[in-house]
Amino acid sequence: MQANNLSGGQELLCINTEKVYDWVLNESIFDLNLMDLELPLNPNTGEQLTCEDIDVDTVTCAVTPNCMEPIVILDRVDQDFVIDGTEVTLQLVNIRKNFEVTVFVDLIAELGGGTVEVCEADFTRCEQVVLCAPEGTDIDVCYTDLDCFVCTAACDQTIDPNQLDVTLTVRLCQSIQSTFDVTLEIVAEFCEPRDVLPVTPCPTPTMPPQCPVIFPNNGDNG
Numbered sequence: 001m002q003a004n005n006l007s008g009g010q011e012l013l014c015i016n017t018e019k020v021y022d023w024v025l026n027e028s029i030f031d032l033n034l035m036d037l038e039l040p041l042n043p044n045t046g047e048q049l050t051c052e053d054i055d056v057d058t059v060t061c062a063v064t065p066n067c068m069e070p071i072v073i074l075d076r077v078d079q080d081f082v083i084d085g086t087e088v089t090l091q092l093v094n095i096r097k098n099f100e101v102t103v104f105v106d107l108i109a110e111l112g113g114g115t116v117e118v119c120e121a122d123f124t125r126c127e128q129v130v131l132c133a134p135e136g137t138d139i140d141v142c143y144t145d146l147d148c149f150v151c152t153a154a155c156d157q158t159i160d161p162n163q164l165d166v167t168l169t170v171r172l173c174q175s176i177q178s179t180f181d182v183t184l185e186i187v188a189e190f191c192e193p194r195d196v197l198p199v200t201p202c203p204t205p206t207m208p209p210q211c212p213v214i215f216p217n218n219g220d221n222g
Contacts, residue, residue, distance in 0.1 A: 010189050021178040022132035025144075029171045030125055031151065037103065037119050037164040039155075044112055050162055051155035058106035059118075059153035061168050063146060066098035066122065071141045074126070076133055091133040095141065095176075096126045101148060103166055118164060133178035145173040 039049040065071075074094040081090055103118040133139060152167040 010187050013186055013188050015184050015186065017182060017184060018179040019182045021134075021137050021180060023175070023177045024129060024131065025173070025175055026129070027171070027173050028125075028127065029169065032101065032123055032148075032168045032170060034101075034103065034119070034121055034166045034168065036160070037166060039105075039162050039164055040116055040118060042107070042111065043114070043116060048162060049107075049116070051157040051164075052161070053108060053111055054105045054116075054155065054164075055108055056105070056153050056155050056164075058115075059150045059164070059166055060104045060115075061101055061148045061150055061166070062104075063099055063101045063148040063168075063170055065143065065146070066100055069098055071139075072096040072098070073139045076135070076139075079130070081130075088132075090130050091178075093129050093131055093133055093139060093178075094126065095129065095139070096124060097141070098122065098124050099170070101168065101170070103164075103168075105153075105164070129176055131176065131178045137178040137180045140175075140177045140179055142175045142177075143172055144175055145171070147171055 039051075039054065041047065042049050042053065072095070074096055076091040076093045078089050079092050081088055100120060100122055102120050104115050105118055106115050107113055131139070148168050148170045150166060151169050152165075154165045155161075155163070
């Protein structure tokens, strides 16, 4: 089919895009226990750090999606629901999410202070979400917010002077969509580039404002 030019510069176009079958936003909070973390070497001396060398109240964390495999769709199962009196078949989607968490702690002032990395750890959490996501659609998970904070931190010199126990709370806000690639026929105008902004020329020298009322003395001020 040949598209005919329409009035106003519009044309009938075919574009490739994604159709959103379903879209939900939700929040998830979970705890993570990291036990018996080996304290690192002192970056200043190379000696093994102990509980006496760190300020346990300064333990912090950072969490990021796993760079290799952040999201895995395990499976999807059809389930029938009655919504507003109408029976509809939706999918129960099982999702596995992989993360990397990093733990930091500050050295005591006597050792010069500074923050050292204690460890990096991988962990996994799974969840189920009900979507209109029949076979053939893609499941896209996007984190709109992802952070963590330290709930508890303990380093017992009498039990093991080189190990740290940490409990973290991870909070994430996420957008989950089921999508499918489609080709659409629409009436639209082609975009045009904007005008090039002019380059400001070098300014010509100017004199600052003068004060002839007070200087030079014109004979009327005395």
